[in-house]
Amino acid sequence: MSVWDGIVGQRQTVALLSELAAGDPKRLAQSWLVCGPPGSGRSNMARAFAAALECPDHGCGVCDTCRHVLAGTHPDVTVLATDRVTIGIDQVRDLIATSEQTPSTAPWRVIIVEDVDRMLERTTNVLLKEIEEPSEHTIWMLCAPSAQDVLPTIRSRCRIVNLAVPSNAAVADFLVDSMGADRHVANRAARLAEGHIGVARLYAGDDQVMADRDELVVGVLNLAKASDAVLLAGSLIDNANAQAREDVERKVAAEEADFRRVNGLGEKDRIPPALRGAFNAIGKKEEIRRRTTRRSRDVLDRALNSVASVYRDVAVLQNNAEDAVGLINLENRAAITELSVRLNRAGAVARLEAIGTARRRLLGNGNPALVFEALFCALIP
Structure with a gap:
């Protein structure tokens, strides 16, 4: 067992980082x-690397150091993740203050920033000096979809690690090994997730989410008139909001339970006055509403990927490339084949461009219902 066991489809990168973690600290960047596409495991890779750097045995996976780093509870490893659209400048200033502290128990103070591409330029400029000249015992690990998503001033001062998209077989094996998923379910979940490990886990572990995806794909393939587009958009928005509410409620309940555990309180114990403010902040209505909106956008973004997979499959058939790259939506092959005949190649490309436009509108805080109504109307053959 090691800290790398949860890393999927990144054998070469794991070999490189594990060797560096066990090597001469003076030669370590x-x-x-x-960098890696969504779902490739870049945050997990950063945590595993941090554990290997802090562990006396360089990532054994079983010692207290490894377990605490991977669980996010190690005092010398700080992770900045955000539910917000952007990472705030005050959050970065707090990180910088933390980075300048001497490690308390481990060789390094490691700062992991997930989604560094969400920083505005002025926030990134605050971070720049620390990245260029880190404190003697500090290591910064920034995560982003690609190096191009980060300002040149930042990426030029970092050693870049590029992750590959895991193969379907590797993802399916991971689902079977880590979740005990049925092999057929794991294979299908891996194929539909298109290399996104988190989405694959979701599909393999939640029948309703998989059913919602199936319904969306069938709805797209059956679009014939504007009323179909409006109804499909409404159904999608309702499902996204329901998924988001359930997910946020589950996370808030877990955070409240963890707060009680850390403070030595039972499930039904009254919260002492001194702790009440911190406890109430977890379930604050405004915070829950913001997190739900963000989570809903994530679900809708995943829906856009599912819709795009239909026209990707159409293009594959139009270019006689099925033997080379395969289809994602195998269960809908007959309907996709029919659509590939009804559309010409320019029509398939135009629909992929319409999906890209919808994604940009969502990122720009466009009204989700209007965005998807417009998109589904544009997809009608």
Whole structure:
């Protein structure tokens, strides 16, 4: 067992980082940029690397150090993740203050920033000096979809690690090994997730989410008139909001339970006055509403990927490339084949461009219902 066991489909990168973690600390870069497409496991890779650097045995996976780093509870490893659209400048200033502290128990103070591409330029400029000249015992690990998503001033000062998209077989094996998923379910979940490990876990572990995806794909393939587009958009928005509410409620309940555990309180114990403010902040209505909106946008973004997979499959058939790259939506092959005949190649490309436009509108805080109504109307053959 090791800290790398949860890393899927990144054998070469794991070999490189594990060798560096066990090597001469004086030769180790102190600023890293871990890049990979959504779902490739870049945040997990950063945590595993941090554990290997802190562990006396360089990532054994069983010692207290490894377990605490991977669980996010190690005092010398700080992770900045955000539910917000952007990472705030005050959050970065707090990180910088933390980075300048001497490690309390481990060789390094490691700062992991997930989604560094969400920083505005002025926030990134605050971070720049620390990335360029880190404190003696500090290592920065920044995570982003690609190096191009990060300002040149930042990426030029980091050692870049590029992750590959895991193969379907590797993802399916991971689902079977880590979740005990049925092999057929794991294979299908891996194929539909298109290399996104988190989405694959979701599909393999939640029948309703998989059913919602199936319904969306069938709805797209059956679009014939504007009323179909409006109804499909409404159904999608309702499902996204329901998924988001359930997910946020589950996370808030877990955070409240963890707060009680950390403070030595039972499930039904009254919260002492001194702790009440911190406890109430977890379930604050405004915070829950913001997190739900963000989570809903994530679900809708995943829906856009599912819709795009239909026209990707159409293009594959139009270009006689099925033997080379395969289809994603195998269960809908007959309907996709029919659509590939009804559309010409320019029509398939135009629909993929319409999906890209919808994604940009969502990122720009466009009204989700209007965005998807417009998109589904544009997809009608």
